[in-house]
Amino acid sequence: MSDTAPRPTLEAVAARAGVSRATASRVVNGGDGVREPLVERVRRAVDELGYVPNQAARSLVTRRHDAVAVVIAEPETRVFADPFFALQLRGISKELTAHDNQLVLLLTEGRDDHVRVARYLAGGHVDGALVFSLHVDDPLPGLIRGAGVPTVFGGRPGWGDGTHGVRYVDSDNRGGAREAVRHLVGLGRTRVAHITGPLDQTSAADRLQGFRDVRGDADPRLVVESDFTPGGGERAMRELLDRCPDVDAVFAANDLTASGVLRVLRERGLRVPEDVAVVGFDDMVPLAEQTDPPLTTVRQDIEEMGRVMTRLLLRGLRGPDRRDTGGPAPDPGEPAAPEGLVLPTTLVRRASA
Numbered sequence: 642m643s644d645t646a647p648r649p650t651l652e653a654v655a656a657r658a659g660v661s662r663a664t665a666s667r668v669v670n671g672g673d674g675v676r677e678p679l680v681e682r683v684r685r686a687v688d689e690l691g692y693v694p695n696q697a698a699r700s701l702v703t704r705r706h707d708a709v710a711v712v713i714a715e716p717e718t719r720v721f722a723d724p725f726f727a728l729q730l731r732g733i734s735k736e737l738t739a740h741d742n743q744l745v746l747l748l749t750e751g752r753d754d755h756v757r758v759a760r761y762l763a764g765g766h767v768d769g770a771l772v773f774s775l776h777v778d779d780p781l782p783g784l785i786r787g788a789g790v791p792t793v794f795g796g797r798p799g800w801g802d803g804t805h806g807v808r809y810v811d812s813d814n815r816g817g818a819r820e821a822v823r824h825l826v827g828l829g830r831t832r833v834a835h836i837t838g839p840l841d842q843t844s845a846a847d848r849l850q851g852f853r854d855v856r857g858d859a860d861p862r863l864v865v866e867s868d869f870t871p872g873g874g875e876r877a878m879r880e881l882l883d884r885c886p887d888v889d890a891v892f893a894a895n896d897l898t899a900s901g902v903l904r905v906l907r908e909r910g911l912r913v914p915e916d917v918a919v920v921g922f923d924d925m926v927p928l929a930e931q932t933d934p935p936l937t938t939v940r941q942d943i944e945e946m947g948r949v950m951t952r953l954l955l956r957g958l959r960g961p962d963r964r965d966t967g968g969p970a971p972d973p974g975e976p977a978a979p980e981g982l983v984l985p986t987t988l989v990r991r992a993s994a
Contacts (some may be wrong), residue, residue, distance in 0.1 A: 649690040657686035657745040666708070698876025708743040709733075709954065710790075712758055712772040714779055716750045719728070723897065724775075724925050725943055729795065730948025733771060742768075742953055752780070759784035769954045771795065773949075782807075795946065795952040797981070808957065808980045810950045812941035814844050814922075817850025817986030821892050821920045821939050824988055825853065827828040830890035830918055834863040836902065838894040845902040848894050848922060863888065867898055882909060887916055890994070896921040896929050896938055903932055903993070920994035934992035941986050951981060964992050 655665035660679055667675050668683040669692075675683075711733055713720050720726045730746075737744050745767055746760050762770055762785060773795025775781060785792050794809040803871070825833050835852040838845030849864070856863075862884045868871035874893060878901065881888060891901035899921030903913060911917050913934055921929065924940035 647694040654686045658682040708767045710745045710767040710770040712747045716772045728943040729947040730943035732897045736948045736951035760792045762870040763788035797843045813986045815848035817939040819846040822855040825890040832888045833890040834888045838869040871901040874898035878902045878905040896923045896925045937994040
């Protein structure tokens with residue numbers, strides 16, 4: 642085992658820069674009141690010595706941890722199998738990295754984990770939380786509210802006490818669904834079915850409502866609930882064909898569901914789009930491009946959703962109601978962070994419809 646060189650100290654930085662330790666500390670921790678020439682000398686000393694601030698000590702000064710929890714209300718088997726979560730996490734990670742923040746990933750395998758997550762958040766380990774994939778009866782929103790942690794939710798909140806005061810980012814699920822179904826109707830399809838996601842999630846409920854906006858008179862048998870997975874899409878499509886063998890179009894609630902739909906249609910000897918046209922939702926590339934045939938789908942920018950959630954949280958952390966965070970004050974001309982943002986969707990046409 643070789644000896645390691647001692648880590649440079651703040652005292653060494655101060656000595657190299659020719660300033661007091663207190664001045665060096667203010668510069669390193671982002672404090673005000675230091676003249677620019679001294680700031681430059683301290684920063685140059687930090688670079689020359691390779692000084693890395695002690696995060697625990699820095700947190701005592703700034704009351705910030707430079708860490709954000711990402712809470713996904715799904716088991717890890719679902720999170721690591723669904724590219725939706727990878728895309729959203731990539732957007733979050735890019736934005737946090739740009740602001741020198743760390744990502745702490747918290748997953749919930751079951752209800753026992755909800756209390757564990759809330760306890761961790763209340764323990765002061767992170768500055769805020771990004772939470773998504775919630776279900777309507779999920780206790781997490783109430784537990785997180787009790788923890789007192791600034792939070793932005795992914796998806797329109799669906800719990801019973803409304804959305805007032807809740808910051809969230811969502812896609813236009815209802816509008817995107819309407820566009821998908823109108824496209825199928827415009828192709829001359831008359832038996833348009835919808836395979837939903839889990840209806841205890843607002844994204845799935847909104848997409849079902851978009852379907853009904855266009856096909857309010859549809860046969861109830863043409864709607865089958867599923868779970869946003871390929872296997873769920875397969876099961877739902879088999880059930881749908883058994884109920885309504887004359888179906889000529891399917892709007893699937895997401896691309897994974899649509900991939901299962903396409904497999905079953907091939908098994909049954911039905912041609913896409915000649916016999917049954919198929920439209921998905923998400924536009925998860927390369928999945929949507931590599932299905933057979935390539936999938937017509939509604940594009941939502943999943944990675945951008947993660948980035949926007951992160952920006953919204955970080956803006957809130959440095960806002961006037963968070964003066965204890967130690968972060969920079971907001972630009973006086975910067976608009977206040979909105980409670981909810983809904984991002985647009987677009988139809989991407991490929992060979993399946």
